[in-house]
Amino acid sequence: MMSPQKLLSLLFAFLLSLPCSSQTQPKREFRGAWIHVIGQGQYAAMSVDQMQRYFIQMLDSFQVYHINALIFQVRPTADAFYYSELEPWSRYLTGVQGQAPVGNFDPMAFLIDECHRRNIEFHAWLNPYRVTASAKDKLHPSHIYYRHPEWFVKYGNQIYFDPGLPESREFICQVVQDILNRYDVDAIHADDYFYPYPIAGEKFPDDKSFNQYAAAQGFSSNERGDWRRNNVNLLIHEIKRTILRSKPWVRFGISPFGIYRNKRSTPDGSGSQTKGLQNYDDLYADIKLWVEKGWIDYNLPQLYWEVGHASADYETLVRWWNENNCGAQLYIGQDVDRTMKASDLTQKMELERSLPAVHGHCFWPGYELLKNNRGVADSLKNHYQTYPALIPAYTHLCDRAPEDIKSLKAEWMPGGYFLHWKRNGDPANPQKAQYYVVYRFDNKEKVNLDDPSKIRTTTRETQYFLPYRNGKIKYKYVVTSVDRFHNESKKGKSKTIKL
Numbered sequence: 054m055m056s057p058q059k060l061l062s063l064l065f066a067f068l069l070s071l072p073c074s075s076q077t078q079p080k081r082e083f084r085g086a087w088i089h090v091i092g093q094g095q096y097a098a099m100s101v102d103q104m105q106r107y108f109i110q111m112l113d114s115f116q117v118y119h120i121n122a123l124i125f126q127v128r129p130t131a132d133a134f135y136y137s138e139l140e141p142w143s144r145y146l147t148g149v150q151g152q153a154p155v156g157n158f159d160p161m162a163f164l165i166d167e168c169h170r171r172n173i174e175f176h177a178w179l180n181p182y183r184v185t186a187s188a189k190d191k192l193h194p195s196h197i198y199y200r201h202p203e204w205f206v207k208y209g210n211q212i213y214f215d216p217g218l219p220e221s222r223e224f225i226c227q228v229v230q231d232i233l234n235r236y237d238v239d240a241i242h243a244d245d246y247f248y249p250y251p252i253a254g255e256k257f258p259d260d261k262s263f264n265q266y267a268a269a270q271g272f273s274s275n276e277r278g279d280w281r282r283n284n285v286n287l288l289i290h291e292i293k294r295t296i297l298r299s300k301p302w303v304r305f306g307i308s309p310f311g312i313y314r315n316k317r318s319t320p321d322g323s324g325s326q327t328k329g330l331q332n333y334d335d336l337y338a339d340i341k342l343w344v345e346k347g348w349i350d351y352n353l354p355q356l357y358w359e360v361g362h363a364s365a366d367y368e369t370l371v372r373w374w375n376e377n378n379c380g381a382q383l384y385i386g387q388d389v390d391r392t393m394k395a396s397d398l399t400q401k402m403e404l405e406r407s408l409p410a411v412h413g414h415c416f417w418p419g420y421e422l423l424k425n426n427r428g429v430a431d432s433l434k435n436h437y438q439t440y441p442a443l444i445p446a447y448t449h450l451c452d453r454a455p456e457d458i459k460s461l462k463a464e465w466m467p468g469g470y471f472l473h474w475k476r477n478g479d480p481a482n483p484q485k486a487q488y489y490v491v492y493r494f495d496n497k498e499k500v501n502l503d504d505p506s507k508i509r510t511t512t513r514e515t516q517y518f519l520p521y522r523n524g525k526i527k528y529k530y531v532v533t534s535v536d537r538f539h540n541e542s543k544k545g546k547s548k549t550i551k552l
Contacts, residue, residue: 067311077406080505081539082442083384084349086422087178087308090145091129091186096150101158103204108164114423116171118430119438121511123168124242124308124415127161128228130186131197131214135161135236139228141193151193166239172488172511174239174444176306177232179223180246181288184212197224200394205256208249216248216337217262218283220482225288226295233299240304241296243357247285248337250330280295281337286348294350302483302537304350304447308386308415309340311370312355313359313377325373328364330483344381350447353382357388359395367397368404375408382445384413387420393429402437412445440505443490447540455486455536455545461546462520463530470550474532488513492537496527496549502541511535524551 090096091195097103115123127134132143132150135209136159137377141151146160154160157395168175184198188210198212203225206215212220229241248257263277271281292453293305314324315334324331332338343349354374358365371385392398405411406507416422422430446452459475478485492507494500501507509530510517533545 061163078437078440078442078505079379079406080443080508083122083382083415083444084118084120084399084442085124085176085353085384085413085415086120086439087124087126087386087415087417088419089126089129089178090127090134090143091094091180093145094148095441095512095517096146096160097144101155104158104160105163105389108160109166111423112171112173114163114166114430115419117443118167118422118433119443120173121444122174122176122239123414123419124176124178125161125164126178126180127232128177129183130180130190130472131184132193135232136157137228137231139224139231140197144190147216150191151195157437161236166470169237169513172513175237175243175365177233177236177238178242179225179228181220181243181244182214182215182216186211193434208257208548209252209255213249215259215262216281216288217259217266219266220285222288222291226291229292229295230299230320233296233303238303239351240306241292242306242308243485245332245336245338247308248335250282251335265445272488274516277332278337278412280477282333282339285337286339286342289343289348301450304450305348306347306353307338307340307343308353308355309338310336311354311358312365313341313354313373313385323377326369327366338548341379344379344430347381347449350382350395350426350450351384351412352378353384355386355388355417355513355541357386357391357417359391360397360400371401371404371408371411375410380410381449382412382447384408384415385411386415386417387425389416389429393421393427398429398432398437440513442505443511443535443541444539448538448540449527451484451536451538451540453484454533454540455484457542457544458486458489458515458532458534458546461532461548463548463550466518469521469552470519471516472519472530472532474546476515477534485536486534486542487537488535489515490533490545492531492533492545494529494531496529498529500529500531500547502531502533502545519550519552522552527551 131407133140134143142153165175204220269279296303310330310331312327314331315327316324358367358371360367456477459477461474463470463472476486488510491509493509529549531545531547534542
């Protein structure tokens, strides 16, 4: 006979395997997908028409899965997946760095337009310091490396901007400013590549910049680690200031390596109960400081391990970040393949949604969603992301609700009604309506805008088609306005229609 303890254990395991119910889905949740280009040869093999079709199919799929943010790698190795006068066209776009696509096709401009058409945010993902990915990479003659070779160092088989040089920070900020000037991005994003991952037995070659700047900045000869962290701190702070001066509604997000510090490495025991590479000690990235200072708007740690991993348990880490995020928006990066192989998706989704500081997630890489790796896309569509979600409001940037729409009307058209309205305010003003939420309620049902199951769509259009059925059922539709900071108007306007 099975013991009561074993029976309870089996019951608990069964409950964990059940999909999340629709009631547990939040109305506001960041749902992102990373799309990287480094190491991807597919784009260079595509014609412009093929690439455009691929992007459209990709975004159509993401829209079905209710992904609301695309994080796209536009600057992989100090080259550009977009038109730039500062850096050459990316090798990952055409196969040869500096070679323009046919007709000067601009992938970032195209993706921004297509994302916004589906009300998906576009986050421009930049790798700040990396210049080459391998010894085989050939730099175009126009590359900044040839104009200022003194700004760069070689480590392993790669080239990097020297983080200790003010000129490096200034140039990287120029790249950010250039993107802000010419593209309607929703965020600037950087991942875990700051000082490079350490190579055993090889010292990072920054003696020259250390000797030139450390003492003047108040660092002694035995404080190189603190000096390196300060270099990255300066870059992060300067990027944030660059954004605020130009487009304060654009957010700045970082997706650091998943471990801040191991508990055994911290004198006060404040690190996580893990054993692995550390942001603070190995990559010189003090992510906690950036959050505390408000230099970044969201923190997206890469928690790519399985639940129960011996050295870096997912649950241990997500709880640690939840307790150490200082009130900023916290999203969780999930590795799709590892998650699905370990059958961890249900447990991870339920855990992150149970923690008060966690406001969403992002899937690495987004290509695995397109492949429907072990049914991940089906699970999102049918269980975990059944309804659209609004991105959490960035109230630290702006906490004022936009005005409601004007003149909500329903106009009969062949096959149904067009629900249409007028925007209230200048669309160029980020505090005015940028997109709209369409809710549907039964005629006698109490309107509850906090119920995500009532959301029919989010759209940047000022109309929404309602297919006609038999004209016997009354529905109440409510349309609200949402600004660039994701603040929603208070009540919305309503219209009752028979369908």
